[in-house]
Amino acid sequence: MISLFTGAGDNAVSCSVMLEILRALSHSDHKLRHGIIFLFNGAEENVLQASHGFITQHPWASTIKAFVNLDSAGAGGWEIVFQTGPEHPWLVRAYAEAAHYPFASVLGQELFQAGIIPSDTDFRIFRDFGKIPGLDIAHVANGYVYHTLNDKTDYIPEGCIQRAGENIMNLLKELASNPKLADPGLDKHGAMVFFDFVGYFMIHYPQRIGNILNCVVVGFAFLSVYMKISKRQSQVASSLQHIKYIIGAMMVIFGSWMVTFVAVIIFGLLLSFAGYSLFWYTNTYNILTVYIMPGLIIVLSIHDSIKEKYLKQFEPWYIESVFFDASLLIWSLFVIILTYLGVGSAALIMFWVFGPVILREAAFQVFEKSIYECHIS
Structure with missing residues (x-):
């Protein structure tokens, strides 16, 4: 007999959050500048038919200026904003200002939109057929119960629902009170870099600013390595030798990554052939034993063998410096x-x-003289 609570994560949680927000707003004295439509879609798993029917045929569709899509690829956990826009950077700022417990990442957005994650949501329908910007939010914890008979309320703690309700309630109030909803002006164009800091606050800025910041930081990194090559390492090796050591260290690092990648793939295939293809998925912590720990052991073993075989003549601090610069x-x-x-x-x-x-630069400024004095003595 199938439990009546099957489908708790996907997507009874979102429906319950929406119903409670609808109830709260209907009894609130808070004045909203814009109206809110609560859309409960059926046929979502069958090629997103309901959202397509609404946005292409319903008379209210033309009145919508932005949307918030609630979905799930698991049960419980912290709801993550994993798609925004397209463009309309003011939506990211609105979420950052409204959410008390933000959880969002541009990395999730780019991985999802690159097709690496084989899934789809109503977000695409509203974006492509309605030409409407929005935010895509989903629970992703306990993914192994997703679309199974185990998707029950047992996996969804009350705190999860409370946090999602507070975040989404505040977000909807912010959007429905924001003048940019009617006319975003210049905020209609441009991409944003965004991510949260362990759920306490959001870091967000225009991608064009991010490009400049990236180039400046990389410039400092190359300058830092150049300064050490030209000045700091001269008492151990010549500049040319030091460059060769750095290139060699880069090859070692890349080589260890490739060996680790191949070894982990082989280990995963062996688990699949043994009938445990989703062993890592039944508990998040299994990833440590299945992939992370073996990977670390392989990398450390390769580096240790290289050190013992080829770098015995150098002081440990110099080896560390070379590999730091290479990394x-x-x-x-x-x-x-x-x-x-x-x-x-x-x-x-x-x-x-x-x-x-x-x-590193701060440390070198403080300890550089003492390091070289110890080496000379």
């Missing part, structure tokens, strides 16, 4: 390539470069 250059190259390709999530790698560059 910094690799990630900087990734930032340059992704920025050139117009990928907004290059900002996440940029911050990965920015932190070490700033902290």
Whole structure:
């Protein structure tokens, strides 16, 4: 017998949140500048028929200026904003200002829109057929119960529903009171870089500003490596030798990544042949034992063997410095390539470069003399 609560995550949670927001707004004294339509779609799994029928045939469709789509690819967890726009950067700012517990990432947007995740939502229908901008929000935790008979209320804590309700209620109030909904002006064009800081606040800025910031940080990274090549390493190796060591370290890093990738793929195939193809998916923490730990062991083993075989003559601090610079250059190259390709999530790698560059330079300024004095003595 099928439980009446099957389908709790997809998508009874969103329906319950919408109903409660509808009830709360109907009893609220809060004045809204614009009206809100609550659309409960059926036939969503059957090629998104209901949303297509509404946006192409309903008389209210022409009145809609923006939308918020609620969906699920799991049960419970923190609802994530994983698509925005297209363009209309004011929508991202509205979410950032309204949500008390923000959870959003431009990386999720770019992965989803690249087709890497084999899924679809009503967002595409409203965007492509209605030419309307919006926000796509979904729960993604406990994905292994998605579209199964185990999608029940047991996996959805009350706090999850409360947080989603507060975030979406505040977002709808902000959108329905925002003058940009009727006329976004210049905010109708342009892409945004956006991501939250562990759910406390949002970092967001125009992608054109992000491109400049990326180039500046990469420039500092290359300058930092150049300064060390020309000045700091001269007592251990010549500049030319040091460049060769850095290139060699970059090859080692790339090689260890490739070996790890192949090994993890082989391990995954073995699990599939043994009948455990979704073992990693039954619990998020299984990813640690199935992929992350084996990957770390392989990388560390390769680096340790290279050190023992080829780098015994160098002090540990020098080896660390060479591999640090090599890693910094690799990630900087990734930032340059992704920025050139117009990928907004290059900002996440940029911050990965920015932190070490700033902290490392500060450390070198403080400890540089003592390090070289110890080496000379």
